[in-house]
Amino acid sequence: MRTDPYVLTVNGHLHEVVDGWAGESLLFVLRERLGLPGSKNACEEGECGSCSVRLDGELVCSCLVLAAAAADRAVTTVEGLSATHADAGPLADVQRAFVDAGAVQCGFCTPGLLMAVDALLAGDPDPDELTVREAISGNLCRCTGYGRILDAVDRAAAIRREAVA
Amino acid sequence: MTVTIAHTLDDACAALAADPEALVLAGGTDLMVEVNRGDRSIGNVVAIDRVRELRGWTREGDVLRIGAGMTYAEMADPEFAALVPALAQAARTIGSPQIRATGTIGGNVATASPAGDMLPVLVALDAVVELRSSDGGRHLPLDEFVVGVKANALDPGELITAVRVPVLDGPQEFLKVGPRNAMVISVASVALVVDPSERTVRVGLGSVGPVPLRATEAEVLIAARIDWEGGGPLAAVDVDRFGDLVADAARPIDDHRGTAAYRRHAIGVMARRALVRAFGAAEGEAA
Numbered sequence: 001m002r003t004d005p006y007v008l009t010v011n012g013h014l015h016e017v018v019d020g021w022a023g024e025s026l027l028f029v030l031r032e033r034l035g036l037p038g039s040k041n042a043c044e045e046g047e048c049g050s051c052s053v054r055l056d057g058e059l060v061c062s063c064l065v066l067a068a069a070a071a072d073r074a075v076t077t078v079e080g081l082s083a084t085h086a087d088a089g090p091l092a093d094v095q096r097a098f099v100d101a102g103a104v105q106c107g108f109c110t111p112g113l114l115m116a117v118d119a120l121l122a123g124d125p126d127p128d129e130l131t132v133r134e135a136i137s138g139n140l141c142r143c144t145g146y147g148r149i150l151d152a153v154d155r156a157a158a159i160r161r162e163a164v165a
Numbered sequence: 166m167t168v169t170i171a172h173t174l175d176d177a178c179a180a181l182a183a184d185p186e187a188l189v190l191a192g193g194t195d196l197m198v199e200v201n202r203g204d205r206s207i208g209n210v211v212a213i214d215r216v217r218e219l220r221g222w223t224r225e226g227d228v229l230r231i232g233a234g235m236t237y238a239e240m241a242d243p244e245f246a247a248l249v250p251a252l253a254q255a256a257r258t259i260g261s262p263q264i265r266a267t268g269t270i271g272g273n274v275a276t277a278s279p280a281g282d283m284l285p286v287l288v289a290l291d292a293v294v295e296l297r298s299s300d301g302g303r304h305l306p307l308d309e310f311v312v313g314v315k316a317n318a319l320d321p322g323e324l325i326t327a328v329r330v331p332v333l334d335g336p337q338e339f340l341k342v343g344p345r346n347a348m349v350i351s352v353a354s355v356a357l358v359v360d361p362s363e364r365t366v367r368v369g370l371g372s373v374g375p376v377p378l379r380a381t382e383a384e385v386l387i388a389a390r391i392d393w394e395g396g397g398p399l400a401a402v403d404v405d406r407f408g409d410l411v412a413d414a415a416r417p418i419d420d421h422r423g424t425a426a427y428r429r430h431a432i433g434v435m436a437r438r439a440l441v442r443a444f445g446a447a448e449g450e451a452a
Contacts, residue, residue, distance in 0.1 A: 001166040001208070022166040023200040023207040044201040046194055046264055047348060058266040064197040065267075066190055068168035069212040116262070137347030138261020 011080030049139030105143030185321035233271025289369030335359030383410035
């Protein structure tokens with residue numbers, strides 16, 4: 001069954017979805033219809049966090065958002081991160097920090113983690129380790145053991161605090 | 166297929182009156198899992214996450230009215246958490262930040278999963294569920310609303326608008342066990358609430374039966390043993406007996422998350438722990 005047409009606002013751009021099928025998640029539409037494959041698809045049940053995006057600023061699993069129900073809300077994906085931190089150069093601060101810390105191995109969890117860390121730092125510029133661990137508790141990484149990810153969060157927080165200072 | 170994005174309760178009720186079989190979509194953290202798996206056929210949808218009347222909470226005397234659309238993240242509000250601490254504790258243990266940002270109390274109640282973490286707290290509080298359709302409204306006690314494993318008493322065209330619980334001035338505790346500190350579906354859970362004015366202790370059990378259970382015998386025993394006026398310590402034998410009676414009230418099964426024997430053991434341990442947290446360390450020899 002097809003859905004009625006609807007408009008998604010992704011990274012500040014409007015996209016009309018005219019040929020959607022019933023039940024399509026925001027993750028599916030981002031990847032398969034809008035050409036934004038940065039958000040990853042692994043569990044499709046909100047368990048892994050690799051599809052994390054911001055929806056009106058809130059960190060959510062895009063696999064659990066019915067795309068048509070996200071009409072007229074602001075969606076930010078990992079592709080929109082560097083645009084929101086243009087001063088940091090081609091990479092956003094969190095992306096720069098993950099590269100510098102070597103926090104990326106296979107890279108599959110990285111986009112979701114970047115979104116989670118970006119959301120964390122937006123609300124808490126200097127989080128302690130427990131706060132960081134809780135903030136990324138919904139993002140599974142099966143490569144790194146998280147040590148370098150925690151390091152990357154510290155680096156990103158420092159970069160961001162310096163940019164504000 | 167039409168997705169109606171309701172902005173008012175009247176919008177939502179009208180859309181459900183037009184198609185009583187339409188799916189009601191709140192946070193999506195349960196429903197979309199089923200849709201993604203192909204376990205749930207999807208026709209028309211009424212999205213209620215923007216309905217203003219369903220958001221937030223209000224206090225009316227000694228009754229807290231919690232909007233069905235209140236998210237787990239919103240329950241971290243200190244003012245809310247002070248009024249119903251066990252519910253706030255339970256909300257904090259659910260899922261991840263991503264899940265807590267969208268999942269709602271109304272969705273948890275409607276899903277009626279044996280592992281729904283709001284449910285043991287709500288059953289301990291004798292919560293009342295407010296329902297509404299275009300034909301009007303009705304109230305159901307939680308234990309009449311949750312009628313089986315993932316089964317509720319909603320009529321077609323009806324939705325949950327709020328959950329009502331009493332504001333009590335005694336201690337409250339919520340404990341659960343699972344394999345991690347995050348993203349855990351409860352293997353067993355206990356909610357304990359104390360009502361000093363009625364001199365009652367109420368215990369709700371989760372994940373140890375098809376529906377949330379009360380541990381009535383344990384409640385009666387411990388209420389008779391507490392030193393309500395003097396505030397003296399509990400006797401260790403009574404704490405032990407309380408845990409045994411709570412374990413007896415469980416009706417657990419073996420499944421992929423745990424065995425019935427483990428669940429029964431864990432629920433007794435957690436019940437004793439909750440009681441000691443509420444009333445302080447016990448004195449004397451254990452049984």
